[in-house]
Amino acid sequence: MAKKQNILSVFLNGLVTENPTFVLMLGLCPTVGVTTAGSSGLGMGLATTAVLVCSNLFISLLRNFIPEKVRIPSFIVIIASFVTIVDLFLQAFLPDLSSALGSFVALIVVNCIVFARAEAFAFKNSPLLSIADGLGMGLGFTGAITILAVIREVFGNGTCFGVSLMPAAYQPMAILVQPVGGFITLGLLLIVVNALRNLASKKSARKEAA
Amino acid sequence: MSEYLVVFIGYLLMNNYVMGQTLGLCPFMGVSKRYDTAKGMGMAVIFVITLASFVTWLVNEYLLLPFGLEYMQTIAFILVIAVLVQIVEMALKKMLPVLYQALGVYLPLITTNCVVLGVTLDNASAEMNLLMSTFCGFAASVGFTFALLLFACIREKLALSKMPKWMDGFPGALIAAGLMAIAFKGFSGLSF
DSSP states (O other): OHHHHHHHHHHHIIIIITOTTTTSOOOHHHHHHSTTSHHHHHHHHHHHHHHHHHHHHHHHHTTTTSOGGGHHHHHHHHHHHHHHHHHHHHHHHOHHHHHHHGGGTGGGGGOHHHHHHIIIIITTSOHHHHHHHHHHHHHHHHHHHHHHHHHHHHHHHSEETTEEOSOTTOOOOGGGGSHHHHHHHHHHHHHHHHHHHHHHHHHHHHHHHO | OHHHHHHHHIIIIITOTTTTTOOSHHHHHHSOSSHHHHHHHHHHHHHHHHHHHHHHHHHIIIIITTTTOGGGHHHHHHHHHHHHHHHHHHHHHHHOHHHHHHHGGGHHHHTTOHHHHHHHHHHHHHTOOHHHHHHHHHHHHHHHHHHHHHHHHHHHHHHHSOOOGGGTTHHHHHHHHHHHHHHHHHGGGOOO
């Protein structure tokens, strides 16, 4: 029972408490780069999650065999292999998504989230916990960039996952789907998230005091 | 000669990797708090990317293409970059200790700078010759450094100004970066 609790808390830690995008501020390039449409945000998030879960699992399984000194190059090879698999998979089965994401799929290799979890978590913990961590972190990342992508798509293009949402008279703010919009929307979203986190911590402090 | 100039100005202003393609944002946000560190990082990036463009072109042309291993590009390139960074670090330490002191701390961080991998992958898919490929790497890294230095100047001023509490730190910096990206967007109308 205690172990189950543990897996759940590791999962929630990645999803909420240490959300890679909103709290740790890792993996900024895809966060700003591919979030021009809801579908590419979601696709990028899920691709990263797949790589993260697989690399976490394998690094955790191999953690007793990889010497401490060559761990970084080993991580790179393991992560790069899974990225190549995901890249080829997307090219074969989801060519539209693959061309929308462009070189950002290959660049999952250098996404700091994947690397940081390998170093900080998977190399020190059991395979089961590492999978939970990968899933939590990956889905936390997916959720965050999908929210960002939907905001940008709705206001910048008037659609949500390709479905027209705004009235015909709505003039889309084209700047939002440019890199400019990515920076500014993420900045504004962070302000909102920080405010919510402040509120939550104040509430829990009050609860403890009472 | 003129095509080199076009490539250089393109990567510096119109197609700037940071502002136009949003690559390399982690170091862009991470080391831009002080101008001095930004300068060190920028120089190290120029050095490594130029070298990496040269080496990955050779690897791609003589190792991957003849054996039909293009799908291994990502793995091969990231390994080349990681090894290169390590070699550069050791070589500098031994031969140019002064330069090592200036750049040393930034070198390991460059392996996970996505501009390096992005530039080399773009070069490989564009099928250029060795000289052009190396030059593209150089131009792209100068563009990265240019944006990084400008942003560091802005952030030094930003740190001194009174910001609303909820905008202090990352949110404010991101919005400042967005405003800078608007300025770079203005250059996209340039054509030769």
